Amino acid sequence: MITVSVSASENYNVLIGRGILADVGKLCADKLKNTKKILVVSDSNVTPLYTAKVKKSFTEAGFETYTLTFEAGEENKTLETFGNIAESAARLGFCRDDAFAALGGGVTGDITGFAAACYMRGIKYVQIPTTLLAAIDSSVGGKTGVDLPEGKNLVGAFHQPSAVVFDPEVLSTLPEKELRNGLGEGIKYAVLKGGRIKEIIQSGLNPENLEEFCALCVKYKSEIVSRDEKESGVRQLLNLGHTLGHAEEKLSGYKISHGEAIACGIYIMAKASKNKGTLSERAFEEIVGMLEKTNLLRESEIGKEELVAAAATDKKNHADGLNVVTVRDTGDCRIEKMSLKELGEYIK
Ligand SMILES: NC(=O)c1ccc[n+]([C@@H]2O[C@H](COP(=O)([O-])OP(=O)(O)OC[C@H]3O[C@@H](n4cnc5c(N)ncnc54)[C@H](O)[C@@H]3O)[C@@H](O)[C@H]2O)c1
Ligand SMILES: [Zn+2]
Numbered sequence: 001m002i003t004v005s006v007s008a009s010e011n012y013n014v015l016i017g018r019g020i021l022a023d024v025g026k027l028c029a030d031k032l033k034n035t036k037k038i039l040v041v042s043d044s045n046v047t048p049l050y051t052a053k054v055k056k057s058f059t060e061a062g063f064e065t066y067t068l069t070f071e072a073g074e075e076n077k078t079l080e081t082f083g084n085i086a087e088s089a090a091r092l093g094f095c096r097d098d099a100f101a102a103l104g105g106g107v108t109g110d111i112t113g114f115a116a117a118c119y120m121r122g123i124k125y126v127q128i129p130t131t132l133l134a135a136i137d138s139s140v141g142g143k144t145g146v147d148l149p150e151g152k153n154l155v156g157a158f159h160q161p162s163a164v165v166f167d168p169e170v171l172s173t174l175p176e177k178e179l180r181n182g183l184g185e186g187i188k189y190a191v192l193k194g195g196r197i198k199e200i201i202q203s204g205l206n207p208e209n210l211e212e213f214c215a216l217c218v219k220y221k222s223e224i225v226s227r228d229e230k231e232s233g234v235r236q237l238l239n240l241g242h243t244l245g246h247a248e249e250k251l252s253g254y255k256i257s258h259g260e261a262i263a264c265g266i267y268i269m270a271k272a273s274k275n276k277g278t279l280s281e282r283a284f285e286e287i288v289g290m291l292e293k294t295n296l297l298r299e300s301e302i303g304k305e306e307l308v309a310a311a312a313t314d315k316k317n318h319a320d321g322l323n324v325v326t327v328r329d330t331g332d333c334r335i336e337k338m339s340l341k342e343l344g345e346y347i348k
Contacts, residue, residue: 002215006140006222008229010160014140014218016211021128021167024054024101025061028126031162034097035124038063039089041112042103043072046130049173054103054128066092070111074254077107077147079155085115099124099162105131105178106138110156113144117159127164131174132182133259135166136189136217141225151313152246158230164218168210177257183294184259188240189217190290191266194331201290236335239316240325241265244300244347247310251302263296268304270327272347283329308344 001017015027032038038058042051047069058065068088070081085100102112102125109127116125127139145156171179183205190198197220200213221238228235245265249256256264270287273279291297300307311322321339324346328334338346 002211004215004218004222006160007226008142008160009158010142010162012161012163014164014166014215014222016135016166016168016215016218018169018211019167020165021050021053021170022057024126024128024165024167025057025059025063027165028058028101028163029061031126032063032099032124035099036064037092037094037098038065038101039085039092039094039098040065040067040101040103041085041108041115042067042069043076043105043108044069045072046104046108050103050130050170054101058101070108072107074107074147074152077111079146079148081111082115082118082146085112086119089115089119094119094123096120096123099126101126101128102139102161103128103130104134105129106134109134109138110144110153111146113142113159113161114146114156117144117157122159124162125159127161129164129166130170131178132171132214133178133185134182135168135171135214136182137185137221139164139166140218140221142229152250160229166214168207168214171210180295181257181259184241184257184261184263184296186213186217187263187266187287187290187294187296188238189220191270191287191327191330192237192240192333193220194329198286198290198330201293202286204293234335236316236323237325237333239323240327240333241267241269243311243314243316243322243324243343244268244307246314247307248300248302251306251310260296260298263291263294264298264300266327267291267297268300268307268347269325273327276346279327279329283327286330287327304347305344308340308347311343312340 142160241262245262
């Protein structure tokens with residue numbers, strides 16, 4: 001088992017290891033010392049696969065364990081689902097010391113974390129990611145929230161989990177499309193950090209290097225989160241590819257997945273930087289190679305002006321412009337302030 005420690009407003013460990021799902025209760029127990037009741041939240045795809053195992057594990061570790069299932073899909077990352085979780089907890093008599101467990105992908109993690117942030121003004125929760133995206137990104141760092149009809153993630157809170165337990169064996173049931181979705185974030189880390197993360201993507205992710213890969217991604221993210229939990233500075237690096245990626249995702253009516261869209265966003269930014277002479281031909285080819293290897297190399301069908309116009313409504317914008325992440329090399333990305341006009345010219 002690999003342990004990555006995260007130090008933020010709450011210190012916690014990310015545990016990664018094959019087969020550890022059966023021990024999740026025991027592994028979380030020392031972080032949930034005063035907890036009597038646990039509500040395991042998962043979606044309608046994940047529940048039939050893993051909830052019984054997780055429930056058994058928490059029960060054997062001495063917790064009074066309850067489960068709640070919501071309909072799978074981003075369209076259910078809503079205030080309504082959030083309300084159902086909070087109301088169930090209230091009906092079950094959950095108090096301040098009790099906890100939630102988010103068993104699933106980023107949708108489950110974001111809603112459950114948000115419900116934990118709000119129920120009785122904040123109770124503990126643990127993350128048990130079951131998608132690659134959740135394992136390397138969304139389960140760590142404490143961003144929680146739900147979507148509104150007006151836009152994604154518009155309501156939320158920062159609330160760190162008490163533990164993250166990831167068993168890579170759960171990825172065996174994950175559809176190929178969802179694996180690629182997670183690889184989009186994987187490429188993001190490879191471009192931001194370079195080194196071994198890049199090497200693994202270049203040689204191909206496989207069962208032998210999967211745990212190491214996830215641990216390296218989480219370690220990188222946790223270092224950034226430790227330095228800037230609330231995203232006022234360096235954490236913005238994690239938005240590499242996201243300004244244009246979010247725009248593409250939205251303009252496609254969410255037909256293009258998040259991972260595919262941000263991979264495309266990274267590609268556009270890398271190409272722009274190469275054209276400006278601030279990214280070497282060699283580094284550009286490396287990035288293209290990684291996108292090819294993961295089946296994520298694609299020219300956007302949406303025009304650049306349209307993408308920039310859609311980026312104007314991104315919630316991460318500031319009054320004086322956008323903080324755009326530019327690529328200088330693999331392992332060297334920078335946050336640069338640009339107006340929309342400058343971004344349009346940059347990627348032309
Ligand atoms: N909080 C953060 O820092 C952060 C970061 C990145 C993304 N996100 C959020 O994460 C969400 C996307 O997460 P996601 O891609 O994991 O989506 P998801 O949770 O919807 O999972 C994708 C699909 O895979 C299914 N699934 C999950 N695990 C499975 C398994 N082991 N076997 C079979 N099927 C399985 C789910 O039911 C769903 O249909 C978005 O809402 C995004 O905003 C949050
Ligand atoms: Zn993302």
